[in-house]
Amino acid sequence: MNKKMIAILILLMPILTSCWDVNEPERMLYIHGVGVDFEDGQYKVYSQIIDFSNTAKSDQPVSKAIQSEVGFATGETIDEAIFELYHSIDQRVFWGHFSYLILSEEAMKDGRLNSIVDSFIRYRETRYQIWVYSTKDPVKDVLLVTPIINKAITLSKLGDPVNSFKQESFIEPLNFRELIIALNEPSYEARIPYISVIENWETVEGPNTSAKLTGVGVVATNKFKGFITEEKVNGLQWMTNATKRGEVTTKLNMDEQSYLTVIIDKLKVKVKPIVENDNVTFDIDVRVDVAVSNIEGKITPSKIRKEIAKQIKKEIEATYEEGLKHDVDIYRLSEHLYRKDVKTWKRIQEDGKVELTKDSIHNLNVKVEKIESSRKSLRKTIEK
Incomplete structure (x- = not known):
């Protein structure tokens, strides 16, 4: 390569290495x-x-x-x-x-x-x-x-x-x-x-x-159906496997100001459509593991299971009923039928939804499987 060619390449290098269309940050x-x-x-x-x-x-x-x-x-x-x-x-x-x-x-x-x-x-x-x-x-x-x-x-x-x-x-x-x-x-x-x-x-x-x-x-x-807020939306978190962690507070006795709060740290939800002719209902199974964060008075594991399951069920039902008021399939039950029985869905759907009523949830089963207290007992840390 002669000296003239080398000189040309040297002159062209600044041009070849430049980024003409780059925007400076x-x-x-x-x-x-x-x-x-x-x-x-x-x-x-x-x-x-x-x-x-x-x-x-x-x-x-x-x-x-x-x-x-x-x-x-x-x-x-x-x-x-x-x-x-x-x-x-x-x-x-x-x-x-x-x-x-x-x-x-x-x-x-x-x-x-x-x-x-x-x-x-x-x-x-x-x-x-x-x-x-x-x-x-x-x-x-x-x-x-x-x-x-x-x-x-x-x-x-x-x-x-x-x-x-x-x-x-x-x-x-x-x-x-x-x-x-x-x-x-x-x-x-x-x-x-x-x-x-x-x-x-x-x-x-x-x-x-x-x-x-x-x-x-x-x-x-093509439509806005409204807002569902505050305590009316609490049940939504118990109807999705995406939930990582949440809390439930329930009153233990109707005649006393005694409350129990537990942390939900594991949740599994299953929804099963039940088809009878053109009538569809849904069986819902919710399983949770809980950790007890505070103790008020004497309480047994069976009492915790019963009251927490009762409260979760109550919140799920309240959110579902609020959804019905807004003509909203808040738990996307229609999609569960679509995924598991598309032929029935095609036959009974209207605008993608199956008709839902208060009785469309045929069976709602909530079960507390494990209770973790981080201690050997469920007694209060400080006794009188």
Whole structure:
């Protein structure tokens, strides 16, 4: 190779090794959460942009600098609102870190949920792992909630719900993938975790707001069916094998203020459809292992089994009946028939659902199998 050719190659090397189309990270802004509302015929989009420079080196920010800001824009469609928002953003926006979506009640009505989901999953930078929540509170207020003790906002309950779900499995998290599956399969309904903004934490500087899981909002393919919240939704956690851990508190004696709380640390649910001609009922079997966390007075293992099974059964029935009031198959019993007897399902289904009544649960059996007290007895630690 002659000297002239070597000189040409040396001159070309800087060009060949350059990345012409790479975006510089420091010249980009990152979407973490989005809230969608619908009012006066227009979509209202709130976008939460986070500062990774304050969270990248540690789980906890190194300073009290603001971790996020929330922008707002409106449009006839979601895309129009987002592009309207771009008008006031200083840098290119990257959507690859988009972690959760907050939906208002109005945004879920009249089939608007379909267009909202489409707007995000069809974009190449977003993923199916985006978590979905519903709320009655202003979506902006939810996006402005910051984690307790200034923890990194990327590790909040909204952005990382699986972490806290393992400790307390009250409401199962839902992402885009699971939402689409739920709406495409019988009974064509999805349970979206419901978030409320409350003030139950406080620092020396004053009260702090937090996002609390309160229940679920139920949506069908083209319809919003309402919220099931507070004590009416308790039974939902006892009807899914996804539950990792939960608690049950029951009153031991009707004439005394004596209560027992146990921790459910293992749960197994089986649902069996019973078909008789065109009539379908369901046998439900729930098995749990419990750990006793507190003792009030004298109590026997058989008493614990009886009272806890009774309370779990009561909560399952209460949630089921609340679902019926909203025309909701809250336990997706129609899907169990679809999976196990599709011929019968095809014959009797209507819009993907079988007709459910208060008597559709033919037999509900709840059994406490193991009791763990971490001690040799079930007596109180401190005696009088």
